[in-house]
Amino acid sequence: MIDSTTSKVGAAIHARKDAGSGAVIGYLPLGFPDIQTSIDAAVTLANNGVDVLELGLPYSDPVMDGPVIQAATQRALAEGYRVRDTFPAVREIVSQVKTPVLVMTYWNPVAQFGAQRFADELSAAGGAGLITPDLIPDEGSEWMAAATAADLDRVFLAAPSSSETRLKQAVEASRGFVYTVSTMGITGARSDVDSAAATLVARLRAVGVDNACVGLGISTAQQVREVLAYADGAIIGSAFVRALAEGGLERLAAVSSDLASGSRVS
Amino acid sequence: MTTLHDVVGPYFGEFGGRYVPESLVAALDELDEAYKAAAVDPSFQAELAELHKTYTGRPSIITEVPRFAEHAGGARVILKREDLNHTGSHKINNVLGQALLAKRLGKTRLIAETGAGQHGVATATAAALFGMECVVYMGQVDTERQALNVARMRLLGAEVVSVATGSRTLKDAINDALRDWVASVETTHYVLGTVAGPHPFPTMVRDFHKIIGEEAREQVLALTGKLPDYITACIGGGSNAIGIFNAFLDDPSVELYGFEAGGDGIESGRHAASITLGKTGVLQGAKSYLMQDDDGQTVESHSISAGLDYPAVGPEHAWLAKIGRVHYEPITDAEAMEAFRLLTRTEGIIPAIESAHALAGAIKLGLKHGPDATILVSLSGRGDKDVASASRYFGLLEGEIVDDGAVQL
Numbered sequence: 001m002i003d004s005t006t007s008k009v010g011a012a013i014h015a016r017k018d019a020g021s022g023a024v025i026g027y028l029p030l031g032f033p034d035i036q037t038s039i040d041a042a043v044t045l046a047n048n049g050v051d052v053l054e055l056g057l058p059y060s061d062p063v064m065d066g067p068v069i070q071a072a073t074q075r076a077l078a079e080g081y082r083v084r085d086t087f088p089a090v091r092e093i094v095s096q097v098k099t100p101v102l103v104m105t106y107w108n109p110v111a112q113f114g115a116q117r118f119a120d121e122l123s124a125a126g127g128a129g130l131i132t133p134d135l136i137p138d139e140g141s142e143w144m145a146a147a148t149a150a151d152l153d154r155v156f157l158a159a160p161s162s163s164e165t166r167l168k169q170a171v172e173a174s175r176g177f178v179y180t181v182s183t184m185g186i187t188g189a190r191s192d193v194d195s196a197a198a199t200l201v202a203r204l205r206a207v208g209v210d211n212a213c214v215g216l217g218i219s220t221a222q223q224v225r226e227v228l229a230y231a232d233g234a235i236i237g238s239a240f241v242r243a244l245a246e247g248g249l250e251r252l253a254a255v256s257s258d259l260a261s262g263s264r265v266s
Numbered sequence: 267m268t269t270l271h272d273v274v275g276p277y278f279g280e281f282g283g284r285y286v287p288e289s290l291v292a293a294l295d296e297l298d299e300a301y302k303a304a305a306v307d308p309s310f311q312a313e314l315a316e317l318h319k320t321y322t323g324r325p326s327i328i329t330e331v332p333r334f335a336e337h338a339g340g341a342r343v344i345l346k347r348e349d350l351n352h353t354g355s356h357k358i359n360n361v362l363g364q365a366l367l368a369k370r371l372g373k374t375r376l377i378a379e380t381g382a383g384q385h386g387v388a389t390a391t392a393a394a395l396f397g398m399e400c401v402v403y404m405g406q407v408d409t410e411r412q413a414l415n416v417a418r419m420r421l422l423g424a425e426v427v428s429v430a431t432g433s434r435t436l437k438d439a440i441n442d443a444l445r446d447w448v449a450s451v452e453t454t455h456y457v458l459g460t461v462a463g464p465h466p467f468p469t470m471v472r473d474f475h476k477i478i479g480e481e482a483r484e485q486v487l488a489l490t491g492k493l494p495d496y497i498t499a500c501i502g503g504g505s506n507a508i509g510i511f512n513a514f515l516d517d518p519s520v521e522l523y524g525f526e527a528g529g530d531g532i533e534s535g536r537h538a539a540s541i542t543l544g545k546t547g548v549l550q551g552a553k554s555y556l557m558q559d560d561d562g563q564t565v566e567s568h569s570i571s572a573g574l575d576y577p578a579v580g581p582e583h584a585w586l587a588k589i590g591r592v593h594y595e596p597i598t599d600a601e602a603m604e605a606f607r608l609l610t611r612t613e614g615i616i617p618a619i620e621s622a623h624a625l626a627g628a629i630k631l632g633l634k635h636g637p638d639a640t641i642l643v644s645l646s647g648r649g650d651k652d653v654a655s656a657s658r659y660f661g662l663l664e665g666e667i668v669d670d671g672a673v674q675l
Contacts, residue, residue: 060432060564061549063444064287070431083561107285108548112562134285134548161292161451170288184289185449 008100008128009153009176012051013211013232020265022228025213026050026256027104027237028244029069030089031058031076038076039092041244041252046097048253049260053093054131054235057086057105064133066188068238072245083109087125094126102153102176104131107139115142119150129153129176137173144173155179158204158212160196168207177211177233178204182218188238190217198230224262234263270515270591271476276465279588281581284464285548290444293451298466300371305473310366317362318477321395322352324359325481328489328642333612334625338632341639344494345615346482346510348646355618355647356478356506357388361457363474365392368455375399375454379443381408381436381502382573382620383415384647385459390424392457400424403442405435408572415651433566436502436576440550460503461580464551468580475509478644483513486642496631498523499644500623501594502538502574504583506646511592521593524583525627527569528596538567540579541587541594549577554584570599570655573620573647601626603659606649618647619655 013023026045030038042053058073058081065073090101103122110118110130122130129152135143137156147154153176158167161184170178182197183190197214204212213233218224220239227234236259243255275282284294304310318324326347335343348356361378368376376393377400380386386402393400402424409416409428419426432438440463447456461468461475486494497514499507501524514520529537540555547556549564557565557577567577586592602619605626610616617625621644628641649656657663 059562061437061441063441063550064448066445074431077563108558108562108564110562111548112558112560133287136284136286136288136291139283139285157288159287159289159292162288163292163295166288166291181287181289183449184451186445 006151007153007176009052009102010211012100013177013213016051016263017232021263022231023051023213023233024049024224024260024263025052025054025233025235026240027054027056027235028240029056029058029072029076030086031079031081032072032244033075034079035081035085035089039089040249042093042101043096044249044253045240045256046099048256049263050099050256052233053099053101054104055090055101057083057103057109059106059109062106064186066186066238068241069187072241083113087121090122090127091125100128101126102128102131102155104133107132107135110143115146116149119146119152123150123152127152129155131155131179133157137169140173157181158200160184160200164203164207167204171204171207171209177213178209179235180204180212180214180231182214182216185216187216189219193217193223193227197227201231221259221262224259228263271512275469278468278582278585281552281554281584282465282468283553284551285553286464286551287448289448290451290464294464294466296371297367300367301466301470304367304370314363314366322358322362323350324477326350328482328485330489331609331613334609335632337608337612338629338641339635340637341632341635341641342490343628343632343641343643344486344489345643345645346478348478348506348644349617349621349648353384353388353391354650355384355388356475356509357385357459358391359477359509360459360471360474360505361385361388361392364455364457365396365398368398369396371455373453373455375401375450376457377401377403377443377446377454378457378459379403379436379439380459381405381439381575382571382618383408383412383419383651384573384618386424386426387415387418387422389457390419390422393424394422401427401446403427403429403439403446405433405439406430407434408436411655412572412651414654435567436572437564444550460505461508461582462503462550462552462554462578468552468582471505472508472512472582475505476512478506478509479511479513482510482642490640493517493520494640494642495519495635496521496523496639496641497644498525498624498627498631498641500574500620500646501526501541501579501583502576502620504580506644508580508582510644515591522591523627523631524592524594525597525623526594527571527574527623528598528601529568531598532596536568537596538569538574538576539596540577541583542596552581554578554581555587570602570659571619571623573618574623595627597623597626603656605629606656607660616649617645618649619652621646
C-alpha cells in the first residue's frame with residue numbers, strides 16, 4: 001500500500017504536486033567517473049532543481065540500460081566499484097542535501113549482499129529505498145519484507161504492456177511512486193516521449209496509484225513539461241549521464257537547471 | 267511414486283522464476299499460455315512431428331563406437347547422433363518448436379543469441395523456412411572463433427550483430443537480445459536457445475528437446491536389451507543434456523552425468539563450471555547457479571568451446587544437482603580436445619568441441635567402470651564449425667608444427 005506519510009520520496013513528490021507541478025527525478029550511476037565525483041554530481045543535481053535522486057548501483061549485466069548508462073556503469077565497475085561503497089556515498093549525499101535518495105539496482109547484487117542487510121544498511125545511511133528494474137512483485141516477497149522492516153520505499157515498474165491486474169499489483173507493491181515506463185524499450189534519450197506514457201498513467205490512476213512517475217527517453221525541458229502535464233514526476237537518466245561524461249559538474253549543473261525548468265509553473 | 271521427468275516451471279525447487287523487467291512479463295505470459303495450449307494440441311504436435319521427420323531427419327540414429335571404446339576401458343559406448351540433424355546439432359529441435367509457436371502468436375520476426383553459432387544457424391534456418399525476419403546476437407569473441415557459422419547465418423538471410431560489450435561472449439549476446447526484445451516484443455519472438463532464462467523457457471525448451479532421450483531410450487533398449495548404465499552430456503546452459511536426461515530421470519538404475527566446461531582447470535579460475543562452483547544467484551531471468559564474485563557481479567567464463575562459455579546454467583540442472591539426481595563434473599579444454607581427436611581418429615566422426623566434453627566424460631566413466639558398463643553419450647553437434655579452431659589447437663595449419671602426439675592407434 002502506498003503510504004506517503006512515511007515515504008520521504010512520496011512527500012517530496014507531493015510537495016511539488018501541491019505547488020501545481022510535479023517532481024523531477026534525476027538518475028546518475030554511483031562510481032562514475034569515480035566515487036567522489038559521483039557524490040558531487042548527485043549533490044549538483046539536488047542543488048539545480050532535481051527533487052528526488054536515483055543512484056544507479058553498477059552491475060555487470062544491466063539489461064534495461066541503453067549504451068550511455070551501460071558505458072558509465074561498466075566504467076565504474078572497471079574502476080573497482082564495490083556494493084559496500086554504496087552506503088557511505090548515500091550517507092555523504094544526504095549529509096549535504098535534503099533531497100531524498102533512492103538506489104536503482106538490479107536484483108543479484110542485493111541478493112548476494114543479503115536483502116535485509118542491504119535494507120538495514122541503506123536505511124542507516126539515510127537512503128530512501130530501492131528501484132528494482134528486474135524484480136517484479138511476483139518475485140519480490142523477500143525484498144518487500146526487508147523494505148517494510150527497514151521502512152524503505154520500494155519502487156516497482158509498470159509497462160505499457162502490463163495487464164490491469166499487474167498494474168494493480170505494481171501499485172499495491174510500490175511505496176514512494178510507481179516507475180511508469182514510457183515506452184517498450186530500454187534507457188536512452190528519445191526525440192519523442194511515447195504517447196503510450198499518458199495512456200499508462202491514466203490506467204494507473206484508474207487502479208488507484210498515488211504517484212506515477214514517467215521514465216525512459218526524457219531529455220529536454222519541453223519533454224519534462226509535457227510529461228508533468230499528466231504525470232506526478234519525470235525521470236531523467238541518460239541526458240544527465242551524458243552531460244556529466246562530456247562536460248563534468250559544470251555542464252551537469254547547466255543541464256539539470258535547464259531540464260528542471262520544465263517543472264516550474266509558469 | 268514421485269516422478270521427476272514431468273516437473274514444470276516456473277520453479278524447480280528454489281531455482282527458476284522470472285527475474286525480468288516488467289515490460290517482458292506480458293510476452294512471457296502470452297508465450298506460456300500459447301505453449302501450454304500447443305503442448306496438448308494434436309495439430310501442433312503433428313506439424314512439429316512432420317518437420318522432425320521430413321526436415322530435421324529425425325529420429326536421429328545411434329552409433330556404437332567400439333574403436334573409441336577401447337580407449338574408454340572397453341566399456342560399451344553408444345552415441346546419440348544429434349550431430350546428424352539438419353543444421354548440425356540438437357538446436358534445431360527447439361528452434362522449430364519455438365518458430366511454430368511464434369507463427370501461432372502472429373510474430374513476424376525472430377531474434378536469438380548464439381555462442382558457437384549452432385543455435386543462431388538453426389534459428390536463421392527456421393526463419394528462412396517460415397519466411398520470417400531474423401536477427402542473431404553473437405559475442406564479438408565468438409564471431410571470430412566461429413566465423414564459418416557467421417557466414418552460414420548471413421547466407422540464410424539473417425542479420426548477425428556482433429556484441430562488443432562485457433565479456434563479448436554468449437552472456438553478453440543474451441543481454442543484447444533481451445534489450446532488443448524489451449523494445450520489439452509486439453512483433454518479435456525471442457528464440458532463447460537453451461534451458462535458461464525466465465519461465466516458460468526452461469520448461470518449454472526442455473520439452474522440445476526431450477525427444478532426444480525418448481528416442482535414445484527405445485533405440486538403446488532395442489540394441490542392447492537394457493537401459494544404459496550411464497549417460498553423459500555436455501552442459502553450457504544445458505539444453506542437450508536435459509533433452510537426453512529427461513526420459514531417464516525416473517530410472518534409478520541409470521546414472522546421469524553432466525560435464526561442464528572446466529577450461530584451464532577449476533583451480534585456475536578460467537572455466538565455465540557454474541554448478542561445480544555452486545553459488546546461487548540471479549542472472550538473465552532465472553535463479554540458478556552462476557559464476558559471480560562476492561558482490562553478485564557476473565564473473566567472465568572461459569572455455570575453448572564457445573557453446574559452453576556461459577557463466578550460469580539452466581535452473582532445472584541446478585535443482586537436479588541439488589537433489590543429487592544428476593552428477594555434474596568439469597572437463598578441461600585439454601581433456602575435451604583429446605576426446606575430440608580420439609573420436610575423429612578412431613571412428614571418423616568429428617564432434618563439436620562442446621560434445622567432446624561429453625565424450626571425455628565417457629572416457630573417464632569407462633576407465634572407472636570397465637567393460638560391463640554401457641555408456642550413452644549425447645553427441646549434440648558436429649565439428650565442421652570447429653575445424654579452424656581445432657586445427658589451430660593441434661597445430662595442423664600450414665606453417666605450424668604438426669603435433670601428432672597423444673592418440674596411439
